[in-house]
Amino acid sequence: MTLKFHRRIAGVKVISFDLDDTLYDNVPIMREAETKVQDYIALNYPQTRDWDLEHWRQRRIELMQADARLSSDMTALRLATLQQGFSEAGVEGAYRAAEKVMEQFHHHRSNFRVPDAAHSVLTELKQHFKLCAISNGNVNCQRIGIANYFDIVIQPEAELKGKPYPDMFSKALNYYQISPAQMLHIGDHPISDILGAHRAGCHSGWFTGGLGGSHQLTVVPSFSFDDLSQLCNLCELA
Structure with a gap:
């Protein structure tokens, strides 16, 4: 199977990528990170040992x-969940305790190697398009070895809401000074990625091998695909 187009695409200059569950399988990574963080919490904050x-x-x-x-x-x-829980459990300095746990979490959640297939696709696409990352998650692109492919990595901040809100898409469009029709967003989630891109006026490519199911689609993506290597066919559009 190659890309299955549902809408016509033309004039794309920038491709934005979701990260988790699009470029790599994030489920086992998160499972291991959460287990190690839970062990850290139980050891250092016994007030929550029953949680x-x-x-x-x-x-x-x-x-x-x-x-x-x-x-x-x-x-x-x-962070908010940890702070709330620690406060209720009577942990002294709940906010700082939550920050310490998040430091552990960030370490473990970015402690993995991105598959070679993703590197190959990003290398190929970078020869034809500008690339950026738009993710609701908190992976460290520098640490997992893919930061060099992207001109900019956009993740939620205090005044920057995550997908499907248009904030991060707008930041990318402003960064490149392009129109929405000139950007294609690739992601696995029908709501945050596909609906989010649609609301921002951008094209969208839905990775059907991620976490989202077709029953969650509220708009039709520009195309769908089930294997990352199929994205190399996009080079023909450049």
């Missing part, structure tokens, strides 16, 4: 439902 991973996940879900902004900023969500 397992599922307890912390449920807390994150509740905070996401209570604050829509946190649902698109994974770093802010985790």
Whole structure:
């Protein structure tokens, strides 16, 4: 199978990439990171020893439902969840304790090697397009060895809401001084990536091998694909 086009694409100058579950399988990475962080919490903050991973996940879900902004900023969500939990458990200096745990989390969540296939595709595409990263996550692109492919890496900040809000797409468009029709966004999530790109007026490429399912699509992507290597066919559009 090659790219399956659903909309006509022309005039693309910039390709933006989601990172987690698009360029690499993030599920086992996160599973290991959360396990190691949970061990760190249990060792250093015994007040929470009865709270397992599922307890912390449920807390994150509740905070996401209570604050829509946190649902698109994974770093802010985790930090807020930890601070809330530590405060309730009576941990002294709850905010600083949460920051220390996040330092551990950031270390473990970026402790992996990106597959060679992703490097090959990014190398090929960079010869024909400008590339940037637009991610709701908090992976360190420098540490995992892909920062050199991107002109800019855009992730949520205090005044920059994550996908599907248009903030990060707008930042990329302003950075390159291009129109939305000149940017193509690649990602696996039907809402944050495909709907987000659509709202920003950009083209979208849906990776069907990620976490999202077709039942979650609310708009039709410009094209879909199930193997990263298929993106090399985009070079014909340059």
